[in-house]
Structures are given as C-alpha cells and as structure tokens.
Amino acid sequence: MPFCRHRCDYCAFATWTDRDALAARYLEACRRHAAALAPGLPPVTSAFVGGGTPSRVDPDALLAVLAELPLVDGAEVTVECNPEDLDDALATTYAAGGVTRASIGVQSTVPHVLAALGRRHPAEAVAPAVSAARRAGLAVSLDLIHGAAGETVDDWRRTVTDVVALAPDHVSAYALTVEAGTPLWDDVARHPSDDDQADKDEVVADLLEAAGYDWYEISSWARPGHRCRHNLLYWTMGDYVALGCAAHGHRDGVRYWHGRTPERYLAAIEGGTDPVAGSERLDPDARALEALQLSLRTRAGVPLSALPVDDREALAGIVEQVGDRLVLTRRGRLLANEVAVRLVAPQPTAP
Known part of the structure; x- marks a missing residue:
C-alpha cells in the first residue's frame, strides 16, 4: 500500500x-x-x-x-x-x-x-x-x-x-x-x-x-x-506472491517484481496485462549459496560443511556449533556479512 x-x-x-x-x-x-x-x-x-x-x-x-x-x-x-x-x-x-x-x-x-x-x-x-x-x-x-x-x-x-x-x-x-x-x-x-x-x-x-x-x-x-x-x-526461500506496485514475489525458483509506481500497476491491471516488470532465475549453484546466506541470518544457522574448517577456527566467537549446525553468536550477528561471504555451497554429486 x-x-x-x-x-x-x-x-x-x-x-x-x-x-x-x-x-x-x-x-x-x-x-x-x-x-x-x-x-x-x-x-x-x-x-x-x-x-x-x-x-x-x-x-x-x-x-x-x-x-x-x-x-x-x-x-x-x-x-x-x-x-x-x-x-x-x-x-x-x-x-x-x-x-x-x-x-x-x-x-x-x-x-x-x-x-x-x-x-x-x-x-x-x-x-x-x-x-x-x-x-x-x-x-x-x-x-x-x-x-x-x-x-x-x-x-x-x-x-x-x-x-x-x-x-x-x-x-x-x-x-x-x-x-x-x-x-x-x-x-x-x-x-x-x-x-x-x-x-x-x-x-x-x-x-x-x-x-x-x-x-x-x-x-x-x-x-x-x-x-x-x-x-x-x-x-527459507519459500514461495510468495506479489500484489501491488513495487511488490516482489518468488515462485518455483523464479524471483519477479512489479513496476514501482501505482500508475504503472493500475495501467497493467486495468488494461488486462501482466504487471511484472522483471524476473530472474538463479542457477542451482547460486540458489544453493543464497539459501545458506539467508539461513545464516536465523537461529537455524547453516550446516557444518558450509564453512571450511580453517574459517570455522578463524571465526571462533563469531559462530558456534549447535548440534550439526553453525549458528551466529550474539557478536556474530553484528558481523553476519563477514561470515556470509565465506560460505561454501555443497557441490553436486557426480552421476
């Protein structure tokens, strides 16, 4: 609105x-x-x-x-x-x-x-x-x-x-x-x-x-x-639908967005055309990495494999192991972007 x-x-x-x-x-x-x-x-x-x-x-x-x-x-x-x-x-x-x-x-x-x-x-x-x-x-x-x-x-x-x-x-x-x-x-x-x-x-x-x-x-x-x-x-990279101007949506791995102004949205809906102004589909590797970066922001954290052992040691006090996951500490929440750039997405298994 x-x-x-x-x-x-x-x-x-x-x-x-x-x-x-x-x-x-x-x-x-x-x-x-x-x-x-x-x-x-x-x-x-x-x-x-x-x-x-x-x-x-x-x-x-x-x-x-x-x-x-x-x-x-x-x-x-x-x-x-x-x-x-x-x-x-x-x-x-x-x-x-x-x-x-x-x-x-x-x-x-x-x-x-x-x-x-x-x-x-x-x-x-x-x-x-x-x-x-x-x-x-x-x-x-x-x-x-x-x-x-x-x-x-x-x-x-x-x-x-x-x-x-x-x-x-x-x-x-x-x-x-x-x-x-x-x-x-x-x-x-x-x-x-x-x-x-x-x-x-x-x-x-x-x-x-x-x-x-x-x-x-x-x-x-x-x-x-x-x-x-x-x-x-x-x-968690779930699906959500966009309604209204400048709204963003995500369905089946495709992100999309509407035009920014209410006039453009009105023109599309009243004219019977699609209000979507642009979209992108992430390739599987980029999608896997983004899923880790988003999950890092939450209490769920990321799998141990998402951070190389050397980085885990360097980030002591920034991330902590909780079960088989790595979760940001309170101090780590202030440095989340520094951790995110070190994350490594799992590589697909060869057939």
Whole structure:
C-alpha cells in the first residue's frame, strides 16, 4: 500500500504522499489481481500487507483484497499500522475481516529521536494502539529503529524498556540504514555510526532476552509461538506472491517484481496485462549459496560443511556449533556479512 501522509527522512520504499486520489482504484486493482491469481495458488499460509501505510487506506477495501486469497484456517495475516491510525474501530474491523496480527511502526518512544527520524506520530500514541489491537484479539509486533542522529544509548534503552513494558508478541529492531535518494542520505552529519549501532544491538539483545523473547533472525525476537511466519518464508526461500506496485514475489525458483509506481500497476491491471516488470532465475549453484546466506541470518544457522574448517577456527566467537549446525553468536550477528561471504555451497554429486 504505497500511500503515506508524510515520507520519513530515511525511507526509500515505493511510497507517495500525493497519490491518495488513486487509493480506491488501486485497491480494486489489487482485488482483481488477487482474484485472477487465486485459482492457481496453493493454500496460502500467510499474508503481509506492507507499505507505505496500509492503515491509511479504507479497511473494507483492503479486506476485500485479502478475501480473494485461498487462506488456510489459522493463516497469519499481518497489516502494518502507524500508531496514530490504530484505534478500536480499525482493529475490530481488521479482526472481523481475518487479520490476525498488527505490525506497528514505533521506531522510538523518545520524542527527539522520532523528530530526528522524520517521524510524525507522538510517542504517546503507541500504548493506545497496542491496547486497541489487544482488545480486538490481534497479535502485536512492534518495529524499532536505532541509530538516529542524537540518539544516545540511554535513549535507546528507554525505547526498548518502554516496548517491553507493553508486552508485544514480537519485536523487530533494525539498525538505521542510509539509502540513496533520501533526505538522510544527503545529510552526512546524521549518518549513523557502526560502533554506536553495535552498542545498541547489545542493549536490545540484553533487554529482550531478559524479558523472555527468543532471538530467531538478525533483527527479530518473539515470544514462544509468535515468530513471523511470513518473514520466515523469505529466510527459507519459500514461495510468495506479489500484489501491488513495487511488490516482489518468488515462485518455483523464479524471483519477479512489479513496476514501482501505482500508475504503472493500475495501467497493467486495468488494461488486462501482466504487471511484472522483471524476473530472474538463479542457477542451482547460486540458489544453493543464497539459501545458506539467508539461513545464516536465523537461529537455524547453516550446516557444518558450509564453512571450511580453517574459517570455522578463524571465526571462533563469531559462530558456534549447535548440534550439526553453525549458528551466529550474539557478536556474530553484528558481523553476519563477514561470515556470509565465506560460505561454501555443497557441490553436486557426480552421476
């Protein structure tokens, strides 16, 4: 859902603040696309509505899109929400329409940090949004970002402590990244420090693990039974279908993506043509290596054979052996890319 009231300073996603007039047509196009795809889909175990700001669009029209999908009983259905949007009425509508999970963009609970990120919601909006989701029976995930200009370690500790007090089911805590074409990119003085972000990664790990959250992916922690099923599809190279502009999909070893703008998506769906703008098929060797690199990000880790013995010894303290797997240590999570470039995919057995 590519519609936003305001574009945050760090955001490089396909979002627009001047396209609201297209929203009704766009949602109908998504519904038509979902209906056309549905007969060829296996049972759908999860759906994730991201953005942009999904909580900004008409909820009934959004639910009509989801209703076209062959969702299994008990499917995980997530909608990303801004805190100021999620009240009792919206949460109840979502729950009645099959949504099971609200992913709320908190980022920080410290006002000057929110301002540095270009976020417009007040910190005080978060607790009422969580309460509304709870009353409607939705699982709650809270998204955080650390590394904004002027954010101290104590500011970050306060944010995480505030979030733990709200007892969400899931927490994603991301290091701020600087993307080309954003106001943040143009303002070098606001770029984050690697050392500062490493310190803050340690803080969030300490506080969440002490509160009973289980780390299961580089930036993700969950209470038992609340790992994000949809995101795990990405890390395990599962199949997922793209709906909407700039969406990406993966089916049968082929990755594909739609055109970036809502106008291009509307033109394709309303004109009866395929919205896919490009695709790629990885060869078996590249696919095997990518599967290892993605799995390395998770608690599942990689097989012992994925790292040569010399590299295992050199990476002591970065990876640890758990059964017949190698898993990143907490320190190793900060250096995951350094490990990933050393991974070796298994060679096919000669016939």
